[in-house]
Amino acid sequence: MNGSQKALLETHHLTEDEYQQIVRKLGRQPNLTELGLFSVMWSEHCSYKSSRMHLKRLPTKGKRVLQGPGENAGVVDLGYGLAAVFKIESHNHPSFIEPFQGAATGVGGIIRDIFTMGARPVALMNSLRFGPLSVPKNRSLLEGVVAGIASYGNSTGIPTVGGEVAFEECYNLNPLVNAFCLGIAPKERIFLARARGEGNPVIYVGARTGKDGIHGATMASTEFDEAAEEKRPTVQVGDPFMEKLLFEACLELMATDALVAIQDMGAAGLTCSTSELAARGGTGIAIDIAKVPQREKGMTPYEIMLSESQERMLLVAKAGRESEVEAIFDKWDLHAVTIGTVTGDGMLRVRDRGTEVATVPCRALVEDGPLYERPLARPSYLEKTATLDLGSVTEPRDLGDVLVRLMSSHGLASKHWIFEQYDHMVQSNTIVLPGSDAGVIRLKGTPLALAMSLDGSGRYSYLDPYLGGALAVAESCRNLAAVGATPIGATNCLNFGSPEKPEVMWQFARVIDGMADACRALELPITGGNVSFYNDTEGESIFPTPVVGTVGILEDKTQRVSHHFKGAGDWIYLAGETTDEIGGSEYLKTIHGMIQGLPPRLDLEREKAVQAFTREAAARKWLRSAHDLSEGGLAVAITESLFGPLGEMVGATISLECPGRADTLLFSEAPSRMLMSVPPGQAEGLVSLAESFGVPLSRLGVTGGERLRVQLNGVEAIAIGLAALRDAWWSAIEKDMQP
C-alpha cells in the first residue's frame, strides 16, 4: 500500500485490515464513494464494533418488551392498546465544537428516532455534564447547550420533563450531552425500518441535502486535539420547524396504510438509511442521487451519500400509492420525491443519472462490519483511589455551614435556571413538575401515567466501574419508585474514552457487568441505547460515564407522589439504612476536595425491597412526599424536601441518634434509602408495611416551622432559616451564570 492510499485510509479512519476486509467483500478494490460508505458504516459510532460483544451481556427481555435493541428505539407495552417508544443518544462531540447546534441537533436526532417508529413524541429529557462553571468556557458551553436544547424541544412542542446535570473537571474539554425522547404509539402500528416489496418506491422527504455534517459519524469516532475547532463544519445545523412539519406529516401518513417502512437520516445520512432499510428487510435498494433534493449545485455522489443534513426521512411506500404520499406532504408544504426502488438483489446501488457510482452489498455495510474483542486492562490509578482513610478526613465543626456550602454547590443547587428554559408543560400532561425524582406525564384517555428518570454516574464509575454501573441503574429505578412508578424498561447511553485504550475497555466491560446485574435483580430490560467512545481530549479520557434512562408506569396516575413536604405536622421517615461510606461522595469532593475511596456498596435485594415498599405505600396513598437519597445523602435530601416547585417552603425538625461521625451520618450516599413523609395517622400502617417488606424504617422527625433544625443525640447541630437556605440553593447557578 502506497503513501497516498495510506493517507486516504487515515482520513477515513479505516485500518489496513478493515480495508482488506472491504476488498474481500467486494471482490475488488472500492472506489472513493464506496470507501466513503464503508468508512461511515464501519465507524465506531454506527457499527458498535468495539462494544457489541459486551452489550450482549445486558438483559433485553421483559414481559412488556415489544421491541428490544436493534431498531431505531425500544418499545414497551403499556396496555390500553398503547406502547411507549423511547431511546437516549449522545451528541457529545458536536456539542463541544458548536454547543447550540450540537445540542439542538442531538435533540432533533432522537426525536426522529422516535417518530420513525410511528410514535408521537410526548416527552424529552437530557443528561448533561460539564467542567466546573468557574471556568468561563464551561459557562458558555452550558449556556449554549441549554439554549440549543430549548430551541429545538420548545419549537417542536415536546415537553422536557426531566434530566440531570453534573459538573466535574474531567468534562472540561469534553462535555456530555445525552438526549432522551419518549413517544406513544398504537401498539398494533409500530413501524420498523425494513424495506420490503420489490418495486416499491423509495421516497425522500424533508430538508434538502447539503454539504453539512459530512463525516459526522467518523468525527464522533476519534479523539479531539487542539484542532477541534476546525471540525466545526462537521456539525449540522438544525431546523426544528422543519422537524415539526416532518413528524406531523409522517404521523399523518402512518395513519394510512400506504407506508411500508421508514427510516430517518441521522448519522451517515442517506448511506445508513438506505443500507439499513434494505439489510433489515432482506432486500436491496437502488437510488438515483441526481433525484435527491440538493441545497447546492455540484455536489458529488460521495458528498450526497455522506451528508448529515438534518430533518430528512426516507420512506418505502406501496407501489401505486405515491400520489397519496405526496398529497399528505404537500399539505405540510413538504416535498416527497421518489429517488429509487426496492430491489431483490441485496445490493445498494447508487446511480448518478445513468452511471452506477457505487455497488455494495447492504449486509456488508450493516451487518458484516468488523467486530473487535479489544484488550482489557485494569487501570493502575485504582490502586491509589481505592482506599480512603476516614481518619484523614477532618470532621467539620459547623455542620450547618457544610450543608449550605453543599446546597449551593453547582452539582446540588437547584437546576431551575436550566429547566425553566425548557418548555416542560406543553401537551398539558405534566403532572409532576421538574425538581422531583422523576418526570411524570399522564396519558390522556387512560388512567395511566408514565414516569421517567435519567441518571448517570461518572465519579462512582471512575472509582469502581462495576458499582458505578449498578448504582446508576439502582438510582434510576429508585427515582421511579419515589414517584410511585414501576420500572418497565430502560435505555442507556455509555460515554467513555477511547476503546483503543485497554483501561477504557476494562472500565466499559465492568460498567456493563454492573448494569447487567442490577437490571436483572430489578427486572429491568434494556431496550436499546447508544455508545459514545472517544471522549478523550488531548489524550485524557473522561470518567467512564454510564447514563441510564428508565421508564416506569403508574396504573393509576392519582397515586403519583412528589418529593417535597406538603405541610406542617407530617411525620418524616427514612426507609433503608445509613452506612458510614463516603467514598466518591459530593461531600468528600465539595468540602474536602477529594475524589477518593470506593462508592457505597449496593445490596440489590435491599434495593428491590425499598423500592417495592415505597411503591406500595404510594399505591395506598399514604405518602405526602417521597424522595430518593442520592448525591449529598440524608441532609441534602431533607433540605430538598423543604422546597416545592411553586415556591412552597415547609420547615422540619429532625432528631437523629449519632453513634459515630456526624458527617458520615448526614452526607453518606449509601443507596437503597428513601425519605418519606406521612400524616401521623398513617404512621402505624407505614411501620408495619415496612416490616412486611423487610425494610428498616426509622422516624426522623416532623415537618413544620420556619427553619430546618437537626438535633444529633439531643443536641442541636443545624438550625437554619428556610429563606436563607432556599436562597443559597435556588440562586447558586443563576448567580454564577450572570455575565
Place this chain on the structure above:
Amino acid sequence: MPRFAIVVFPGSNCEGDVLYALREVLGQEAVLVWHKETSLAGYDAALLPGGFAHGDYLRPGAIARFSPIMGSVISMAEEGKPVIGICNGFQVLMEAGLLPGAMLRNKTLRYVCRYVNLRVETTTSPLTRECRKGDVLRIPIGHADGNFYADPADLEELERGGQVMLRYSTPAGELADEANPNGSLNHIAGITNKEGNVVGLMPHLDRSYQPELGSDHGLRLFGSLVASVS
C-alpha cells in the same frame, strides 16, 4: 351550542391543549381549522393557540399574519365575535394589527417556562367575565418573546380604556419587578382591543385547566369564554 374554531398554523403546538380543555373538559364543540382554510363561517369564537407558527422565523407571528385564514379571523374580530390569542397567538394578533403593541425579547434574553401569578384588571373581557377584579390566578407561561411593549401614547390609551386584562403580580396581587417574568411594561400579561372582543395574553390557560396540572385557574378563563358566547 356555540362552536369554537382553533386556528392551526404550521408550527403551532398548543392546539391540542386548547382543544382538550374546550372539548373534553368543558364539553364544547371545538374544531381545529388549518391555516390554509379561508372561512370561519359558522363559528362563534376563534382561538389562536401557542407554538411557533412558521417557526417564528423572521419574528414571532410575522409570517402567520399572511396565512389564508387570517382574512376571516380579522372579519370575525370586526363582527365583534371573541378572538383569543394565547402566547404565540397573541403575537400573531399583534402582527395582524388586531391588538396594539409588540413583544420584545424577555429581559433575561432566555425562554422562560414556569407558573406565574396574574391579577385580573378587568372583568368585561370575554376571558375574565367570570372573574372578579383583583382576583389572582396562577397560570404558567412559556415564551422567549413576551416582554410587552407599546409606545407611550398606545400604553396610555390601553390603560385609560381599561384594555389591560391581566398583570403579572405577586401571589398577594401586588405589582413588583420580581413578579414580572419578562420585563413587560406596566406588568402587562394580557390585553383587549378597544371594543373588548379581541384578547391576547401570554399565560397558558391551556396548561392549567385541571388541578393535577398544578392549577385549574385557566378553567375560569375558558369558562368565561364559554359563558360569553352562550
